[in-house]
Amino acid sequence: MKKIYLMMILTLITVVLAACGGAEGSSEEGSDEGEASGEKTQIEYWHVNAETQGGESVDKLVEDFNAQSDTVEVVARYNPDMYAGLMSNLQADVAAGNSPAVVQVGWAFLDYFSENFHYMEPQEVIEQHHEEDADFLEENFLPNILDLAVNSEGSQVGVPYSLSTPVLYLNEDVLEEAGLDPAGPETWEEVREYAKAIKDETDNYGIYIQEPADTWGQQAMVESNGANFIEDGQAAFASEEGIEVFEYYQDLVIEDESALHIGWDQGIQSFIDGNVGMLFTTIAQRNNVQSNSEFNISAIESPGWEGEERRLPAGGAMLAITAEEEDQQSAAWEFMRYLYSVEGISEWTKGTGYVPPREGVADNPDGLQDFLEENEMMQPAIDQMDSVVPWASFPGDAGLEAEQKLLDMRDVILGSDVDVEETVTNTEDEINQLLD
Amino acid sequence: MGKKYTNYLLLAPALILLAIFTIGPLIYTIYLSFFDWNMISPTKTFVGFDNYTELFQSETFRKIIFQTFQYIILFVLLNTVVTYIFAYIISHLIDRWKPIYKAAIFTPSVISLVVGSMLFLWILNPVSGPVATVLGWVGLSIPNWTVTEGTVIVVLSLIVAWKVFGYNFIVLYSGIVGIPNEIIEAAKLDKISKFRIFTDIIIPMSSATGFYILIMTIVQGLQYVFTPIRVVTQGGPNYLSSNLIYHSYQEAFDLFNTGVSAASSVITLVIFVVLLALQFLFVERNVYYEN
Numbered sequence: 001m002k003k004i005y006l007m008m009i010l011t012l013i014t015v016v017l018a019a020c021g022g023a024e025g026s027s028e029e030g031s032d033e034g035e036a037s038g039e040k041t042q043i044e045y046w047h048v049n050a051e052t053q054g055g056e057s058v059d060k061l062v063e064d065f066n067a068q069s070d071t072v073e074v075v076a077r078y079n080p081d082m083y084a085g086l087m088s089n090l091q092a093d094v095a096a097g098n099s100p101a102v103v104q105v106g107w108a109f110l111d112y113f114s115e116n117f118h119y120m121e122p123q124e125v126i127e128q129h130h131e132e133d134a135d136f137l138e139e140n141f142l143p144n145i146l147d148l149a150v151n152s153e154g155s156q157v158g159v160p161y162s163l164s165t166p167v168l169y170l171n172e173d174v175l176e177e178a179g180l181d182p183a184g185p186e187t188w189e190e191v192r193e194y195a196k197a198i199k200d201e202t203d204n205y206g207i208y209i210q211e212p213a214d215t216w217g218q219q220a221m222v223e224s225n226g227a228n229f230i231e232d233g234q235a236a237f238a239s240e241e242g243i244e245v246f247e248y249y250q251d252l253v254i255e256d257e258s259a260l261h262i263g264w265d266q267g268i269q270s271f272i273d274g275n276v277g278m279l280f281t282t283i284a285q286r287n288n289v290q291s292n293s294e295f296n297i298s299a300i301e302s303p304g305w306e307g308e309e310r311r312l313p314a315g316g317a318m319l320a321i322t323a324e325e326e327d328q329q330s331a332a333w334e335f336m337r338y339l340y341s342v343e344g345i346s347e348w349t350k351g352t353g354y355v356p357p358r359e360g361v362a363d364n365p366d367g368l369q370d371f372l373e374e375n376e377m378m379q380p381a382i383d384q385m386d387s388v389v390p391w392a393s394f395p396g397d398a399g400l401e402a403e404q405k406l407l408d409m410r411d412v413i414l415g416s417d418v419d420v421e422e423t424v425t426n427t428e429d430e431i432n433q434l435l436d
Numbered sequence: 437m438g439k440k441y442t443n444y445l446l447l448a449p450a451l452i453l454l455a456i457f458t459i460g461p462l463i464y465t466i467y468l469s470f471f472d473w474n475m476i477s478p479t480k481t482f483v484g485f486d487n488y489t490e491l492f493q494s495e496t497f498r499k500i501i502f503q504t505f506q507y508i509i510l511f512v513l514l515n516t517v518v519t520y521i522f523a524y525i526i527s528h529l530i531d532r533w534k535p536i537y538k539a540a541i542f543t544p545s546v547i548s549l550v551v552g553s554m555l556f557l558w559i560l561n562p563v564s565g566p567v568a569t570v571l572g573w574v575g576l577s578i579p580n581w582t583v584t585e586g587t588v589i590v591v592l593s594l595i596v597a598w599k600v601f602g603y604n605f606i607v608l609y610s611g612i613v614g615i616p617n618e619i620i621e622a623a624k625l626d627k628i629s630k631f632r633i634f635t636d637i638i639i640p641m642s643s644a645t646g647f648y649i650l651i652m653t654i655v656q657g658l659q660y661v662f663t664p665i666r667v668v669t670q671g672g673p674n675y676l677s678s679n680l681i682y683h684s685y686q687e688a689f690d691l692f693n694t695g696v697s698a699a700s701s702v703i704t705l706v707i708f709v710v711l712l713a714l715q716f717l718f719v720e721r722n723v724y725y726e727n
Binding site: 084088091116205213260261262263265266269270273274275276400401404407408411412414415 | 564582672
């Protein structure tokens with residue numbers, strides 16, 4: 001008898017260990033080829049894309065680039081722990097004197113990166129080494145998109161690469177059951193009516209507004225109402241319009257009880273399981289939501305506020321050039337030029353779910369035209385690109401602490417029936433004290 | 437003389453590793469707690485005791501110390517008291533299926549806490565998880581625990597208990613089984629109640645093992661609970677699920693306040709030294725060592 005239990009436990013252990021072993025990522029793709037062709041300039045490209053988050057696209061792009069370039073050999077290096085992990089690795093390597101040539105910098109680190117590291121503005125590199133591309137950025141990028149990579153001192157730190165915006169996902173079955181128009185709400189005022197109707201008619205939650213460890217979704221709501229998160233390097237969300245939004249948000253959760261207040265994973269899971277009618281979250285969740293839900297699902301553009309201009313913060317990252325040597329800088333642009341080509345961006349969008357950052361890809365038969373026809377839910381995210389604004393990044397060392405205070409504020413407002421105006425004003429004061 | 441050297445030589449590998457990975461970082465942490473530094477900037481600013489005063493004046497930090505003790509009490513309850521009772525029941529009050537109970541209780545110990553946290557997040561989803569669904573059939577609901585004061589700490593402790601219960605159980609079980617059976621049989625003949633056998637024979641005679649488990653529960657529990665906090669709540673809502681160890685991590689690696697984090701680590705160290713000293717003073721003197 002005892003042997004059987006022992007066997008059972010051993011089998012279990014083996015299964016668990018085998019499951020854990022599969023997660024190791026390859027970090028230094030293509031280094032063998034580099035040694036073979038000595039005359040090529042070798043540069044490093046640092047990214048944060050694990051296997052499940054577009055890592056395969058990175059490998060494919062690098063491989064294809066190396067195959068077609070006679071002058072440059074790129075080595076991709078994966079950095080765990082997303083953009084923060086990349087920042088600390090970069091610090092260590094720069095201190096040791098080996099800068100990579102091209103790095104992904106998350107929007108939240110825009111100011112932090114440009115204050116602490118040496119970089120070259122892409123346009124400067126282009127003009128020095130690649131005259132023929134002098135108009136490339138201007139011609140292919142919307143000005144509001146390029147501005148995402150401009151820091152508080154007005155320097156173009158990099159070129160936008162990974163782009164995401166929030167969209168509103170709809171459970172059409174629930175909407176129908178509640179007798180609502182399946183086309184969905186266009187404004188936040190309508191969202192409240194929809195949510196209430198869903199709550200009353202179907203006993204499901206009306207909406208879940210994403211609550212991960214950042215306030216990106218909340219910024220979209222506040223800025224769309226005409227308030228600014230940051231003005232002249234100071235927190236400014238406690239304006240009349242800003243407070244109005246947080247009061248609205250609290251009312252949804254506490255007064256109407258039509259909005260779900262819960263962590264991000266559980267919130268998305270609840271939507272996928274059909275217990276929430278609408279989901280306000282990033283387009284980067286499309287694949288997850290679409291492939292796991294069993295109801296009729298659609299995605300529509302982010303709601304705005306009546307009579308106000310909609311403004312949506314961008315999520316994702318840009319590519320910045322950190323190469324020190326001139327030949328490395330030139331090689332860095334040659335590689336970036338390839339990544340930003342129609343084929344490069346198409347591959348990237350398909351592999352990751354990000355929105356193409358440049359023009360001329362979505363409607364291009366060589367680009368994403370076929371892909372978008374099959375994946376209709378991507379369309380709203382592309383259509384709303386003209387509303388994109390930078391993700392508020394508080395300057396200086398205290399920036400990250402300021403972001404933490406915003407999270408605490410969200411918890412307090414949604415946790416109980418506190419005075420919103422007082423809470424928001426206090427948080428703004430605290431952040432501005434930190435920044436001084 | 438030569439023999440003496442050999443002894444030290446044999447100890448050396450362990451001592452060197454201990455010095456590099458435990459004592460070195462400890463001293464460096466104390467040093468860093470007097471500076472303002474963001475881990476990346478080349479300059480560290482000396483600020484004296486500012487980091488410490490900032491922490492002690494912060495209401496949040498006092499809340500976090502209080503919650504740390506809440507965690508400890510829950511861990512002792514779940515992973516020492518309840519485990520002890522389980523080990524007693526299965527070793528002496530049950531005759532059949534013992535191996536199955538042992539295997540079932542021990543199994544979670546080999547599963548990663550990250551996996552466990554994700555599982556519980558799904559099982560206990562108050563809106564669409566299986567527990568909520570089953571309770572829904574009889575008109576009950578579970579609280580929205582990830583964002584509710586109090587319940588968030590209880591559930592996170594339960595996740596940790598799920599993980600460490602098995603190991604603690606096996607150790608206590610072997611401690612209890614090691615007690616000579618004649619004594620217990622004699623007590624049974626004298627019609628001593630099962631409860632008194634537990635309190636007057638089992639606990640005193642296995643107290644060496646029990647004391648080890650008690651210390652491990654307190655010291656390791658807070659480190660274990662780091663994982664579910666990281667996965668489930670990130671310390672929220674508004675620090676209500678944070679504890680000293682998580683807070684030190686958050687200050688250092690989310691906010692890059694290296695100095696404040698180091699100060700918080702030093703305070704944690706002091707609290708634990710005091711706790712352990714108290715335990716050795718008041719608990720250890722009552723422990724029975726067989727040899």
